Every structure is written in C-alpha cells, then in structure tokens.
Amino acid sequence: MKSAESEQYELVIVSNRLPVDHVSGEGDDAVWRTSPGGLVAALEPVMRERDGVWIGWPGMPDVHFEPFEADGIDLIPVPLSAEEVEDYYEGFSNDTLWPLYHDVISPPSYHREWWEAYQRVNRRFADAAIEVAAPNAIVWVHDYQLQLVPKMLRDARPDLIIGFFNHIPFPPYGIYSQLPWRRQIVDGLLGADVVGFQRVADAGNFARAVRRLHGFETRGNIINVPLEDGQLEQTVRHRATGRRGHPIRTVLARPFPISIDAQEYQKLAADPQIRARAREIREELGNPRVLMLGVDRLDYTKGIRHRMKAFGELLEDGAFTSEEVALVQVASPSRERVDAYAQLRDEVEIMVSRINGDFSQLGHPGIHYLHQGYPREEMVALYLAADVMLVTALRDGMNLVAKEYVASRTDQDGVLILSEFAGASDELRQALLVNPHDIDGLKSAIVHAIRMPQRERTRRMRALRKRVLSHDVQRWSATFLDALTREDHNDPANHLD
Numbered sequence: 001m002k003s004a005e006s007e008q009y010e011l012v013i014v015s016n017r018l019p020v021d022h023v024s025g026e027g028d029d030a031v032w033r034t035s036p037g038g039l040v041a042a043l044e045p046v047m048r049e050r051d052g053v054w055i056g057w058p059g060m061p062d063v064h065f066e067p068f069e070a071d072g073i074d075l076i077p078v079p080l081s082a083e084e085v086e087d088y089y090e091g092f093s094n095d096t097l098w099p100l101y102h103d104v105i106s107p108p109s110y111h112r113e114w115w116e117a118y119q120r121v122n123r124r125f126a127d128a129a130i131e132v133a134a135p136n137a138i139v140w141v142h143d144y145q146l147q148l149v150p151k152m153l154r155d156a157r158p159d160l161i162i163g164f165f166n167h168i169p170f171p172p173y174g175i176y177s178q179l180p181w182r183r184q185i186v187d188g189l190l191g192a193d194v195v196g197f198q199r200v201a202d203a204g205n206f207a208r209a210v211r212r213l214h215g216f217e218t219r220g221n222i223i224n225v226p227l228e229d230g231q232l233e234q235t236v237r238h239r240a241t242g243r244r245g246h247p248i249r250t251v252l253a254r255p256f257p258i259s260i261d262a263q264e265y266q267k268l269a270a271d272p273q274i275r276a277r278a279r280e281i282r283e284e285l286g287n288p289r290v291l292m293l294g295v296d297r298l299d300y301t302k303g304i305r306h307r308m309k310a311f312g313e314l315l316e317d318g319a320f321t322s323e324e325v326a327l328v329q330v331a332s333p334s335r336e337r338v339d340a341y342a343q344l345r346d347e348v349e350i351m352v353s354r355i356n357g358d359f360s361q362l363g364h365p366g367i368h369y370l371h372q373g374y375p376r377e378e379m380v381a382l383y384l385a386a387d388v389m390l391v392t393a394l395r396d397g398m399n400l401v402a403k404e405y406v407a408s409r410t411d412q413d414g415v416l417i418l419s420e421f422a423g424a425s426d427e428l429r430q431a432l433l434v435n436p437h438d439i440d441g442l443k444s445a446i447v448h449a450i451r452m453p454q455r456e457r458t459r460r461m462r463a464l465r466k467r468v469l470s471h472d473v474q475r476w477s478a479t480f481l482d483a484l485t486r487e488d489h490n491d492p493a494n495h496l497d
C-alpha cells in the first residue's frame with residue numbers, strides 16, 4: 001500500500017474498470033486480486049518504464065478507496081454511486097452506446113438522465129487524470145465509456161499528450177447519427193492527439209462522422225481540427241495551417257488492431273497439467289469424434305443463437321449425431337442487470353433445451369452449455385481440446401478469443417471458424433470466414449471444418465499462428481505509444497503497420 005495522492009505521473013492510463021477485483025476488506029485493509037487481462041500484460045512493462053498510474057472504477061458501487069498499489073502498479077480508484085452505475089454504466093454505456101456501436105443488433109435506449117450521468121462521470125475520470133498527470137505527461141484513455149474525457153483533458157491541460165483507443169466498433173454515420181448527443185461525443189474524441197480503432201472501417205466511419213457533423217478536412221488518417229482564438233497559443237503539438245489557410249491542429253485517427261499476450265498462451269498450452277486436462281475434457285465428454293467450442297461473454301453481439309441454430313439443424317439433417325460431435329458453449333455471465341441481456345439468456349437457454357431435448361442421446365447431450373466463468377488455465381485446456389472453434393459474432397471490435405485459440409494451438413492443429421463481422425477477420429484470413437446471418441453458409445463451414453484434411457488444417461493454422469505471434473499485444477501498445485509520441489502526424493511511420 002502506498003498513497004499516490006500527491007504524486008505526479010508521466011503515463012496515465014484511464015479506463016472504466018481498474019485491472020483488479022476486490023477480494024475482501026475495506027479501506028486500508030482491502031485485499032485485491034489483479035485480473036490478468038491482455039491490457040495489463042501490454043501496459044505493465046511500459047508503466048514501470050515510464051512511471052505510470054492506472055485510473056478506473058474498482059467495480060463496487062458506493063465505496064471510496066484511497067489510491068493503492070497492486071502487483072507493482074499504482075492505482076487510483078474513481079468512485080461511482082449505485083445510481084451512477086445504473087445510469088452511466090448499465091444505462092448509457094451498455095444500453096445506449098454498446099448496441100448503437102454494434103449496428104443496433106439490439107435497439108439502443110436514449111435517456112437524458114443517462115446522458116447527464118455519463119457527462120458527470122466522464123468529468124470525474126478526467127479530473128482524476130488532470131490531478132496526477134505530470135507536465136507534458138501521456139494520458140491514454142480507453143473505450144466507449146469515456147469518450148468525453150479527451151476534450152475535458154485538452155481544455156484543462158493543453159500540455160498533455162492525449163491518446164484514446166476504442167475497443168469496440170465505430171458505426172457507420174447512418175447509424176451513429178441516431179445518437180442525440182452525436183456532436184458532443186465526436187468533439188470529446190477530437191480532444192485526443194491520436195484516436196485508435198480496431199479496423200480500417202472504424203477509423204473511416206469516425207472520419208466520415210467528423211466530416212458530416214463539422215465539415216472538417218480529412219486527409220487519409222489525419223483530421224484537421226480548426227483552432228479557435230485562444231486555443232492557438234495553447235496548442236503546442238500538431239499545429240499546422242489548413243488548406244483554407246486557417247490555423248489547425250491535427251488528429252490522427254487510424255486502426256491499431258489489438259491483440260493478446262501470445263507468449264503467455266503458448267506457455268500455458270505447453271504446461272503438462274493443462275495438456276492432461278485437455279485430454280481429460282475429451283474423455284469426460286465421452287470421446288466425441290469432433291469437439292466444437294464457443295467461448296463468449298453472454299452478449300447478443302456474439303452470435304451465440306446463430307451458431308446454435310446451425311448446429312441444431314445439422315443434428316436434425318443427420319449430418320452427425322450428438323455422440324459423434326459435441327458442442328461446448330461457455331457463455332460467461334455478463335451485464336445481467338441490463339434487460340436485453342436477461343432476455344438473451346432466456347432465448348439461448350430455451351434454444352439449448354430444445355436442441356438437447358430433440359437430439360441428445362443418453363450421456364451425450366448435443367450442447368454442453370456452461371453459464372459460468374472459468375480460470376484461464378481451463379480456457380486453454382478447452383482451446384487445446386477443441387477441434388473446431390466457433391467465433392460467429394454479428395459485430396465485434398476485434399474478438400480476442402479467436403486469437404487466444406490460435407496462440408494456444410502449438411500443435412498446429414484445429415480449425416477456426418470466424419465471422420467476417422469480427423475485427424479479427426481482417427488479420428486472420430486463413431480461418432474459415434463466415435457470414436453468421438447465412439445459416440446455410442455457417443452449416444457448410446462447420447461441415448467443411450469437420451471434414452478438413454490434416455494437411456489443410458496445419459497449413460491454415462501455421463499461417464494464423466504466424467500472424468498472432470508476430471502481432472501480439474506488446475507490439476500493439478508499443479505501436480500506439482509510438483504514434484502518440486511522434487511529433488509529426490504526417491510521419492510515414494504513423495501510417496505503416
């Protein structure tokens with residue numbers, strides 16, 4: 001434990017959630033467990049190197065914690081009241097922005113009280129960063145919950161270098177324009193020096209929104225934001241003259257596809273205990289000829305129902321029996337207090353029961369449905385055990401599960417079925433790419449995967465692994481920070497992968 005209150009930091013990470021979970025205790029006696037996410041793995045070394053701090057919500061409402069240290073990382077908790085959790089987090093973030101940014105798969109709700117709370121909470125996060133950022137520090141803001149923070153930072157502290165990374169898609173303007181506060185959000189993001197997205201298409205959609213709403217000039221990945229009087233002297237970086245001769249600052253908006261700690265997955269996959277567990281899983285399932293796997297948060301964007309429909313129809317068609325082919329679906333509990341998620345759970349569970357009722361054989365249910373979260377070791381054992389991995393998202397920023405499966409397959413085997421609507425499909429071209437809305441296409445891909453000869457499986461997996469191992473999350477954060485600290489946005493290095 002140490003107090004970071006009066007300290008100043010060279011690198012400030014801001015995200016909705018701190019990378020820790022509360023285990024027990026209150027105040028100074030609180031015990032925390034660090035969550036071993038990819039973001040932590042990517043940022044931990046740079047945070048050490050550059051004297052960093054992480055600002056975020058500790059995950060519990062109505063409690064105030066002093067700044068503390070966990071596993072060598074300085075953390076500053078931002079408190080949220082129970083009402084703010086409802087309005088800012090479950091409401092505006094997860095029931096307005098999340099469905100809107102995922103192509104309105106579920107209808108977004110627009111409520112002015114939620115927007116009020118979103119602004120208030122974004123202000124709190126920004127203030128926390130302003131307080132601890134050293135002069136000319138780097139502040140890297142993450143994700144859709146905090147899109148107003150970059151402008152709040154710039155207005156108060158023009159000396160800061162401000163980056164923003166959007167982990168989810170940015171929608172086409174025809175959809176984005178539904179948002180009553182579309183202008184404020186775009187302005188919030190334009191406060192950053194660099195706005196990072198998962199895909200080329202997301203960066204393009206953002207630039208288009210800026211043109212449609214403001215008419216600002218854009219050149220490739222660069223957006224020219226006109227400077228108003230008073231901002232001119234304050235703007236120390238990325239100042240230039242626009243095509244119409246007025247002073248501007250430039251914002252770089254480009255893709256930085258996120259990845260995973262690939263070495264860590266390889267290491268886990270080589271662990272003899274985890275390998276033994278993979279064999280045990282297949283035995284426990286009755287040694288099916290083919291084991292198929294889905295791993296998702298239980299979210300309507302993930303296409304869980306579409307994949308079950310395809311699987312159920314294949315059983316019905318007699319393409320295989322539930323003894324020959326088993327589907328394990330891990331659907332980890334998520335956002336259970338948001339109505340659309342509760343409804344999805346009912347729909348998925350009715351579907352599982354129907355399919356299993358119709359096609360199970362004793363000891364061989366067709367779908368092994370697990371509404372539970374598991375330790376990472378068990379996930380890797382499942383990845384190793386699975387012949388076919390099903391990633392059928394209807395819309396997904398990236399989808400890390402696809403990359404984790406690939407990194408775990410040190411045996412160069414296994415087939416990845418991957419939705420075109422997941423960002424990962426831009427990179428993982430040797431997967432079997434599918435449109436999950438096309439149930440017949442999905443069924444054909446499943447049959448193709450099951451019948452794929454060993455040589456083709458190895459050839460595809462080798463190419464996939466090459467990509468994931470060479471483009472890991474460490475490279476992702478280094479590339480982002482490099483673009484952020486470059487003096488000139490026109491530097492060609494900013495535009496290469």
Ligand code: GDG
Pocket residue numbers: 167168258295296297330332372373374375376379396397398399400401402404
């Ligand atoms: C957002 C974007 C983007 C899941 N269940 C368990 C478990 N998981 C882990 C997976 C994976 C992570 O959670 C999920 O990451 P995804 O990328 O698949 O999806 P989102 O949660 O929607 O993440 C997404 C990502 O941000 C990063 O930018 O790729 O597009 O939506 O790591 O393995 N892990 C464990 N037990 C579980 O039961 N241990």
